[in-house]
Amino acid sequence: MLSLVGILVLSFFLGMRHATDPDHVVAITTIVTKQRGVAKAGLIGALWGLGHTFTIFVVGTTIILFQVTIPPRLGLSMEFAVAAMLILLGALNLTGCLRWLQDRLAPGTQSHDMANATASDVAKTQPIPLSGTQRLGGVTAKASREDMFGGVGLYNVVRPLIIGIVHGLAGSAAVALLMMTTIRDSWWAIAYLLLFGIGTIAGMMLITAMIAMPFAFMFKNFAGWNRSAAVASGLLSLGFGLFLSYQIGFVDGLFTLHPHWKPR
Numbered sequence: 001m002l003s004l005v006g007i008l009v010l011s012f013f014l015g016m017r018h019a020t021d022p023d024h025v026v027a028i029t030t031i032v033t034k035q036r037g038v039a040k041a042g043l044i045g046a047l048w049g050l051g052h053t054f055t056i057f058v059v060g061t062t063i064i065l066f067q068v069t070i071p072p073r074l075g076l077s078m079e080f081a082v083a084a085m086l087i088l089l090g091a092l093n094l095t096g097c098l099r100w101l102q103d104r105l106a107p108g109t110q111s112h113d114m115a116n117a118t119a120s121d122v123a124k125t126q127p128i129p130l131s132g133t134q135r136l137g138g139v140t141a142k143a144s145r146e147d148m149f150g151g152v153g154l155y156n157v158v159r160p161l162i163i164g165i166v167h168g169l170a171g172s173a174a175v176a177l178l179m180m181t182t183i184r185d186s187w188w189a190i191a192y193l194l195l196f197g198i199g200t201i202a203g204m205m206l207i208t209a210m211i212a213m214p215f216a217f218m219f220k221n222f223a224g225w226n227r228s229a230a231v232a233s234g235l236l237s238l239g240f241g242l243f244l245s246y247q248i249g250f251v252d253g254l255f256t257l258h259p260h261w262k263p264r
Helices: 002-018 022-032 038-066 074-094 097-105 108-124 131-152 154-184 186-221 225-251
Strands: none
Touching: 002 186, 022 038, 022 154, 022 186, 022 225, 038 108, 038 154, 038 186, 074 097, 074 154, 074 225, 154 186
16 A cells, blocks of 8 residues: 555656656747746646646546557557647747737737836826826726736637647556556556646646746847747747657658557
């Protein structure tokens, strides 16, 4: 019993370490570079981890309970989905499509900037009678509300969830197969999956918050940093996605007649 408890405790920390895998960090960086607040970046990391945990738990539980065998080509295809996601994120970043989607589907950030500009204009161009102060206060209050609720809209919630779900495909089979060989009791193995997922959520929250700190500083102090950060993260995501595509497609054999897949 004590050994099982120790394994479960270890699963949480392994989940945190799993969050630091290169493909995870590259994918989340393409999103975090557009966030100006550390708290919002941490929330995005938690949502990514939640989507990742959902896939690992569903696929892993199915493998454990029903003794499902994953064919090599299917396993490689699950991993290739991650490479395709990285390429897509990189291309969208480089073409500006992510910014367009952000403005269209999550207009709270844009509204927040406009509200701040309006407040500044009111302060500079109008006298400060009581009515003007009231108007300025109203604009500032509106900006505060939009900063609290508008910055994390439906788009900003769904995007990291979907990316996390796709990334979970690549690791779910490996984690489940490892549990089948380590823990004989199915329910203990499922508990391991759950704690592993919780650890991944915690780890990704910490990682995204740490990544967001320098970006938040740059946004406040250097004009034009937004575009430069988007280009850099887009190139990184695109390049790493292409590298994984070649590795999975040709070295591991997804696009050949003899695929060989080793869960990792």
